[in-house]
Amino acid sequence: MSPSAPPKRVRKSPEARRAEIVGRAATIALTEGLECITMRRVAEDLAVRPGLISHYFPVAEELVAEAFGTAATDELEELIPAERSAGAALDLLARFFARSTGPRYDDMSRLWLNARHLSRFRPVLAERVAVQEAAWRDRLTGLLREGTAEGVFDPEDPAVAAILILVVLDGLGVHANTDRSNRPAAVTNMAVTTAERELGLAGGSLLSLVEGVATPAPTV
Amino acid sequence: MSPSAPPKRVRKSPEARRAEIVGRAATIALTEGLECITMRRVAEDLAVRPGLISHYFPVAEELVAEAFGTAATDELEELIPAERSAGAALDLLARFFARSTGPRYDDMSRLWLNARHLSRFRPVLAERVAVQEAAWRDRLTGLLREGTAEGVFDPEDPAVAAILILVVLDGLGVHANTDRSNRPAAVTNMAVTTAERELGLAGGSLLSLVEGVATPAPTV
DNA sequence: CACGCTATTGGATGCACGACCAATAGACAA
DNA sequence: TTGTCTATTGGTCGTGCATCCAATAGCGTG
Secondary structure, eight states, X not given: OOTXXXXXXXXXXXXXXXXXXXXXXXXXXXXXXXXXXXXHHHHHHHTSOHHHHHHHOSSHHHHHHHHHHHHHHHHHHHHSOSSOOTTOHXXXXXXXXXXXXXXXXXHHHXXXXXXXXXXXXXHHHHHHHHHHHHHHHHHHHHHHHHHHHTTSOOOSOHXXXXXXXXXXXXXXXXXXXXXXXXXXXXXXXXXXXXHHHHTTOOTTHXXXXXXXXXXXXXXX | OOTTOOOOOOOOOHHHHHHHHHHHHHHHHHHTOGGGOOHHHHHHHHTSOHHHHHHHOSSHHHHHHHHHHHHHHHHHHHHSOSSOOTTOHHHHHHHHHHHHTSGGXXXXXXXXXXXXXXXTTOHHHHXXXXXXXXXXHHHHHHHHHHHHHTTSXXXXXXXXXXXXXXXXXXXXXXXXXXXXXXXXXXXXXXXXHHHHHHTTOOTTHHHHHXXXXXXXXXXX
């Protein structure tokens, strides 16, 4: 090989490149944290020069917000698909808990923690977090409403029930230090328990359903 | 004044200076966040040179951990005093909730969020967070045990009840974006509700007690 | 095949930070 | 008062970052 081979330039369409950048940034956000999304780092991962990243995202904060938005949107879609079959509210809720309380959710849980904290210093990100919070709340509320219409759930207020469930999930996710494997079952299952209570389900009924959900293999 | 007046040096005992530094850092942590604790910043606040700070804390991370530990320890002491009168478990618990769910707790809530996230990158801080988590859990557990011994509480397991309460508190604290003033009461009171349930108290009994606690004026 | 558009490069600039160190001056003891 | 100890200074150095820009080369168009 020539000693100073001028590196080959790969030229892509702006849309493709942009998507590539955001995708890579979202992965970094999930695995290493939002503060690891730097021009240099993303560029290195994609084998391009940092200047290119800043060409597509003149302000770094914009990329961070975009990365979070993408990751959160994708995860929500896996938790509760927007297009979902009718009459399956209970199953969908069980699926939701199976994933959101399992170890596969750890990265996402950390990402929420990360984003909420970083929002303090990054207004653009803060807006995105607010949007995603609303999206998650609204979609869960929608699911609860469906189940209520189907006569499966009987909440006082589906919107309040949704918030309570999300609050508990966030609380559980935040307790990273209380060694998760040593947690009492009452703690681990707290989100499901809250749901059962708020939705007027028999104690343990939802839990057994959740435990029956086969956790799908991680998407590689 | 002389144009280039050599600034006066104030010489203090290492203990006093060290305490001064940690105290200032703790204040910064509470009001602006742990990442704002920099050698330069703390030095400026104390009207000394940055080199002095790094003399007492050769590694910056150490100061950050110390600042968090101090802030958390002080707050816990205000929430549940270590030296407390016997036979007052219910009142103490009401006092605990009055403060930990009020707006005065916002800074502390944010600091926990901050510390938990930053722990990801700072091992020394992570250890401190784990220690503080244990301290908070243990002290609340102790209070619940006292109340149980007094016959006021009737939990299945005081330790589990304590964790559940703290999880809910953390979950509520994390939801900074869901505008707190617009929260349904069921959400705002969720921590107290959880306590009532886990401790076998009549619904609303603890809540009315909490609302009756006069929130003391902020310590200036 | 030649041309022009623009995606991409490579390098420069400035900033904030932690870390390090020899020199200095305050305070206390002799 | 003099002397000594050490708390404190006032720099320096290197790192990693975002941001900016003129030059370049890939690719579609004619």
